[in-house]
Amino acid sequence: MKSVFSQRQLLHTPSKELSDGEMRPAVELPARAEYVRDRILEVGLGEIVEPSTFGRAPLERVHTTDYLDFMDGFHAMHEAAGRSGEAFPFCWPTKGLRCDVTPRHIDGLLGRYSFDAGTPIGPMSWEAAKISADTALTAARMIAEGAPVAFALCRPPGHHAMTDRFGGYCFLNNAAIAAQYLRDQGAERVTILDVDYHHGNGTQQIFYERGDVQFLSLHADPAEEYPYFLGYADEIGEGEGEGANYNWPMPLGTDWAGWGASLDEACKRAASFGTDTLVVSLGLDPFERDPISKFKLKSDDFTRIGARIRKLGLPTLFVMEGGYAIDALGVNCVNVLTGFEGA
Numbered sequence: 001m002k003s004v005f006s007q008r009q010l011l012h013t014p015s016k017e018l019s020d021g022e023m024r025p026a027v028e029l030p031a032r033a034e035y036v037r038d039r040i041l042e043v044g045l046g047e048i049v050e051p052s053t054f055g056r057a058p059l060e061r062v063h064t065t066d067y068l069d070f071m072d073g074f075h076a077m078h079e080a081a082g083r084s085g086e087a088f089p090f091c092w093p094t095k096g097l098r099c100d101v102t103p104r105h106i107d108g109l110l111g112r113y114s115f116d117a118g119t120p121i122g123p124m125s126w127e128a129a130k131i132s133a134d135t136a137l138t139a140a141r142m143i144a145e146g147a148p149v150a151f152a153l154c155r156p157p158g159h160h161a162m163t164d165r166f167g168g169y170c171f172l173n174n175a176a177i178a179a180q181y182l183r184d185q186g187a188e189r190v191t192i193l194d195v196d197y198h199h200g201n202g203t204q205q206i207f208y209e210r211g212d213v214q215f216l217s218l219h220a221d222p223a224e225e226y227p228y229f230l231g232y233a234d235e236i237g238e239g240e241g242e243g244a245n246y247n248w249p250m251p252l253g254t255d256w257a258g259w260g261a262s263l264d265e266a267c268k269r270a271a272s273f274g275t276d277t278l279v280v281s282l283g284l285d286p287f288e289r290d291p292i293s294k295f296k297l298k299s300d301d302f303t304r305i306g307a308r309i310r311k312l313g314l315p316t317l318f319v320m321e322g323g324y325a326i327d328a329l330g331v332n333c334v335n336v337l338t339g340f341e342g343a
């Protein structure tokens, strides 16, 4: 299978993040993508191609123009404010505050267009995020043109990014942008299967009232784990989207026995939706040695994930999301892809 990747996605170089009440070394590092790229080359998975530039139009199909304008202009605003280093929001328009005003101050705007303090913005972060979205779009175009499978080696990840808010290391929702692009290219029904350890709150929010894009997410129980405020089992979609959203929150410590059973249920939901194209939000953080996660999947289990997904018999776009056990990321990610190809 072909993969898509650009070195320019490594321009986003966060140095620290707010964790356990301290500023600690960031975990969403450029080396994550390099380990995956190196493993693709090592096993001879297939050609790695550079992403094309798609411009702003496909981003606007998912994100609001004011959010994209804010991000486009953020670095200049940051410099004009006399600031250097990384930007962190710290004040948000939660319930009881006004959500219908857009402040002029940079910290007000940072709060308006984010939902957490976990996503440092450096000088090249937005550039890397746009190239990451182009990576997903280039791989999606391969699927639209008839490829049975493609892998978008996206970094930074995307599934936490909402229509108009960044967060959870994510700026642009790569999987959602790809899914919408596939719809626009003629796919009637698209399923997004999110296997990241954390709930894909952004993807759920984007498609929550849509009946043409199904969202299925396997993740740690949000009562115990980030993002805490979305990802519960009773969120089934609204309006035309009712019945097109399913969450499988699982207890901390879940291993393949429980996780694989949930995957099986999700695959049955995808099959009964009548989907014609599958997008997999491929997080590798359910891994037992992941430093920020608490599931117990082993490297061989990732091969099983690929094989189970292949059984659906659908054109499949894999989009990389999280995963922070950096030295194991290449093996685990490529195990999913070879598991798919070998099944």
Ligand SMILES: [Zn+2]
Pocket (backbone or CB within 6 Å): 196, 197, 198, 283, 285, 322, 323
């Ligand atoms: Zn994650």
